[in-house]
Amino acid sequence: MTFSAVAGSAVPFLVAAFVAAAVIAFVLTPVVRRVALYVDAVDHPDHRRVNVTPIPRGGGVAVATAFIAVALSISLASAEFKWLTIPFAVDTANLVALLLGGGLAAAIGVLDDYFDLRARWQFVGQLGLALLAIALGIVVVFIANPLGPGLVRFSEPFAIGFTVLWIAGMINSINFIDGLDGLSSGVALIAALTLGTISLTTQVSQPFVGVLCFALAGALLGFLRWNFHPATVFVGTSGVMFIGYTLAVLAILGTAKVAVALLVLGVPIIDAFWIIVRRVAQRRSPFTPDRGHLHHRLLDVGLSHRRTVLFIYAVCIVLGALSLLLTGASQVIAFVTVFVAIGVALFVLARLDLGDGGAAAEASPTAASPTAASPSAAAPADAAARIAALDGGVGEAVGPGIGDRTQRAESPVPRAETSPRAETSPRP
Numbered sequence: 001m002t003f004s005a006v007a008g009s010a011v012p013f014l015v016a017a018f019v020a021a022a023v024i025a026f027v028l029t030p031v032v033r034r035v036a037l038y039v040d041a042v043d044h045p046d047h048r049r050v051n052v053t054p055i056p057r058g059g060g061v062a063v064a065t066a067f068i069a070v071a072l073s074i075s076l077a078s079a080e081f082k083w084l085t086i087p088f089a090v091d092t093a094n095l096v097a098l099l100l101g102g103g104l105a106a107a108i109g110v111l112d113d114y115f116d117l118r119a120r121w122q123f124v125g126q127l128g129l130a131l132l133a134i135a136l137g138i139v140v141v142f143i144a145n146p147l148g149p150g151l152v153r154f155s156e157p158f159a160i161g162f163t164v165l166w167i168a169g170m171i172n173s174i175n176f177i178d179g180l181d182g183l184s185s186g187v188a189l190i191a192a193l194t195l196g197t198i199s200l201t202t203q204v205s206q207p208f209v210g211v212l213c214f215a216l217a218g219a220l221l222g223f224l225r226w227n228f229h230p231a232t233v234f235v236g237t238s239g240v241m242f243i244g245y246t247l248a249v250l251a252i253l254g255t256a257k258v259a260v261a262l263l264v265l266g267v268p269i270i271d272a273f274w275i276i277v278r279r280v281a282q283r284r285s286p287f288t289p290d291r292g293h294l295h296h297r298l299l300d301v302g303l304s305h306r307r308t309v310l311f312i313y314a315v316c317i318v319l320g321a322l323s324l325l326l327t328g329a330s331q332v333i334a335f336v337t338v339f340v341a342i343g344v345a346l347f348v349l350a351r352l353d354l355g356d357g358g359a360a361a362e363a364s365p366t367a368a369s370p371t372a373a374s375p376s377a378a379a380p381a382d383a384a385a386r387i388a389a390l391d392g393g394v395g396e397a398v399g400p401g402i403g404d405r406t407q408r409a410e411s412p413v414p415r416a417e418t419s420p421r422a423e424t425s426p427r428p
Helices: 005-039 058-080 092-116 119-135 154-175 183-198 207-227 236-252 258-264 268-279 294-300 307-323 329-363 380-391 395-397 418-423
Strands: 143-145 149-153
Touching: 005 058, 005 207, 005 258, 005 307, 058 092, 058 207, 058 236, 058 395, 092 119, 119 154, 119 236, 143 258, 154 183, 154 236, 183 207, 183 268, 183 307, 207 236, 207 395, 258 268, 258 307, 258 329, 268 307, 268 329, 294 307, 294 329, 307 329, 307 395
Parallel strands: none
Antiparallel strands: 143 149
């Protein structure tokens, strides 16, 4: 990995964007949390989650606002004062796709956080976002040849189909891993930093795109202060939609960095794949909820909430480093290795869990006790005291213990599985 000659001049802007977005998200998140409490946009415990108290959702609004504000300011300033050279491959329409599309993604998520939209309408929203991005020029027209030198160019119909799959798949991969405090936001933070770093190398050499990636990373870090275990607010569907969409577009913007994104986000992408395969093999809907994800399995074999999250962070950091150091066929080999390793790990952990009485929980999700994997569940009053101190008593609005850890339900479109009735009769 070699940094481009112009990378050094971009460092002050990288730092400024990262810090500004982090500060905005840090300050704004408690405000969003109070609004969520006021309108009762709250995730309540159920038999699949590891939380025992309600937690407000919608924190993605703070992340989206921080990123869009900083990215828009940098884009306008760069165009006016020539602070950063906007790559020829990134035109105004592309930036509109990134910022307007990100705002719409968050807005769709807000509607779901409040109104509990049906899954079909959220999926329509995802397709709409993908088509908007394509209409504004965000299309994967080629990728680096993973088996040799040169590029692999796609025909127009294939490029459009691949882009739709990429954007919708990224949103749902982030959703599937949004299962523990700070997990999805932390994994997305690592991915954004990795994409930002690769944008500074001679391989891509687009510092402007790198600054946008660092702005997203800063917004996620500012939010993570409130979202890490024990979380006081969840990213919500607004965050899942915004983060997934924005990462997908940033991976395409300018020079496509799809292979890098695939590797650094290997854990959520591959975990989602194997979960869907297992559910289909059991003749269930691919989106039927259960406790079969990698983070669930790690909790079930005895890792604490915090250690499970940190372990997955570590895996993502290693994959991010590999994506920067490896190229071509080496990246493919690394991805396939992780693909197989996660599949084997899920199988082995499932066998261990079933051997310890997990069969009942697998067959009947209601058997999975929310407190079984939650050592801190015994001290909800402490969490309430911490949050009441932060909010001046606002935490009491939803009862004692708010702020304890939680398991965010997943679905192809997140809210389909957060409702208890969706467990017994999933809505299409």
